[in-house]
Amino acid sequence: MQDTMDKKRILTGIVLENDEIAAGVYKMTVESVDGAPLAKPGQFVNVYTKDASLLLPRPISICFSDGAELTLVYGVVGKGTEEFSTYKRGDEIRHSMPQGNGYDLDAVKPGQKAMLLGGGIGVPPLLSLCYELTAREISVTAVIGFKDEPFLIKPLLKAGADLYVATDSGAVGFKGTVLDVLKNENLKGDAYFACGPRVMLKAVTDHVLAEGRDIQVSMEERMGCGYGACVGCVCDIREKSGAGPASAAGGETIVKKKVCKDGPVFWGSEVVWDGK
Numbered sequence: 001m002q003d004t005m006d007k008k009r010i011l012t013g014i015v016l017e018n019d020e021i022a023a024g025v026y027k028m029t030v031e032s033v034d035g036a037p038l039a040k041p042g043q044f045v046n047v048y049t050k051d052a053s054l055l056l057p058r059p060i061s062i063c064f065s066d067g068a069e070l071t072l073v074y075g076v077v078g079k080g081t082e083e084f085s086t087y088k089r090g091d092e093i094r095h096s097m098p099q100g101n102g103y104d105l106d107a108v109k110p111g112q113k114a115m116l117l118g119g120g121i122g123v124p125p126l127l128s129l130c131y132e133l134t135a136r137e138i139s140v141t142a143v144i145g146f147k148d149e150p151f152l153i154k155p156l157l158k159a160g161a162d163l164y165v166a167t168d169s170g171a172v173g174f175k176g177t178v179l180d181v182l183k184n185e186n187l188k189g190d191a192y193f194a195c196g197p198r199v200m201l202k203a204v205t206d207h208v209l210a211e212g213r214d215i216q217v218s219m220e221e222r223m224g225c226g227y228g229a230c231v232g233c234v235c236d237i238r239e240k241s242g243a244g245p246a247s248a249a250g251g252e253t254i255v256k257k258k259v260c261k262d263g264p265v266f267w268g269s270e271v272v273w274d275g276k
Contacts, residue, residue: 010048011035015091016069018084022151024076025121026085027063028093032070035097039065041129042102042195042218042265045072048094049080058084059260061195061218062098063124064131064155070095073124073152100264103129103216108138108191115189116142116161117178117204117215119196125218127155129193134160141187145178145200179203192216194268205268215268219259233259236272 013030021027035045039062046057058080064071076085087093108114114133116126123144133140142161144150147168156163165173166181174181178200181187192208192215194201201217208215219235234256254272257263 009034009097010094011097013070013093013095015087015089015093017089018087020085021073022149025151026074026076028072028074028084028087030070030072030093030095031068032095033068035095036065036068036070039070039098039128040102041105041132042125043098043100044125044264045070045098046096047072047080047084049083051079051083054080054083057096059099061122061125061264062128063152064128071127073121075121100260101262103193103218103265105129105132105136107216108133110137112190113139113141113188115182115187115192116140117182117192117194117196117200118142118144119178119200120146122194122196122200122218122220123152125195126193127152127159130156130159130161141189143178143181143187145181145196146172177203179207182207192268194218196220198273201268201271202273205271205273209269216265217268217271218264219266219271220264235259235263235266237262237266237270238272239270 011032011034013032016029016031018026018028044059044061047060048057060072060074062070063073074081076082116130118126126142130140140161142156143164145166150165150172164181166176166178167173194204194215195218205215205217236254237257238252239255240252
């Protein structure tokens with residue numbers, strides 16, 4: 001019970017910087033003495049607005065943590081994130097402890113190669129992952145895709161990634177998608193990690209599974225409470241045992257998992273992509 005309470009504890013941090021790094025995309029660094037040291041790659045924090053009419057927190061993935069500082073990169077998509085974009089240095093910001101289950105770093109060993117695949121606002125959590133992997137003497141290749149304007153290129157290079165960039169227009173880097181780059185450049189790894197829109201995650205999962213490997217995917221389902229109390233962010237996951245209707249795979253069952261609590265990271269082979 002105490003562990004659950006600690007995970008839900010609301011902290012008050014101080015905004016250190018909040019800059020627009022691409023059109024409608026902001027990078028905010030927050031002093032979070034209690035939260036930052038516990039952050040793991042792939043986790044997120046629930047951020048609360050000051051507007052009393054906006055009751056639910058906004059989940060934002062953790063881009064990077066260093067000492068007592070959390071870096072959050074978010075897109076302005078509604079009233080809540082629009083409010084966050086107005087915050088200035090010195091402003092207080094209420095946020096949760098780091099939430100969710102992040103990436104399993106033990107899936108790749110020192111001396112091996114990791115492939116990091118990100119799309120749009122799914123790119124930020126790959127930065128802390130890259131730092132963690134390179135610190136373990138794991139080679140990292142990152143392929144990141146955007147509609148038009150890329151971001152976090154310099155930070156990923158600084159973290160040690162061999163970087164490939166794709167844009168829909170081809171204005172920057174390769175023209176096409178992350179999957180296009182994977183195929184055209186014949187990029188392969190010993191382990192795969194991804195974060196991005198569902199359509200991208202399904203495409204790269206199909207590609208990796210066809211090559212006989214699995215991939216860890218961070219799902220971007222819309223969340224309600226952000227703590228597992230509601231069912232606003234469920235997705236269908238295959239399990240080898242447990243309650244639920246039998247799947248066509250024989251012996252497997254399909255269960256509904258909460259992205260905020262059971263995820264956001266799952267194995268690509270477990271996700272029922274044609275379901276929710």
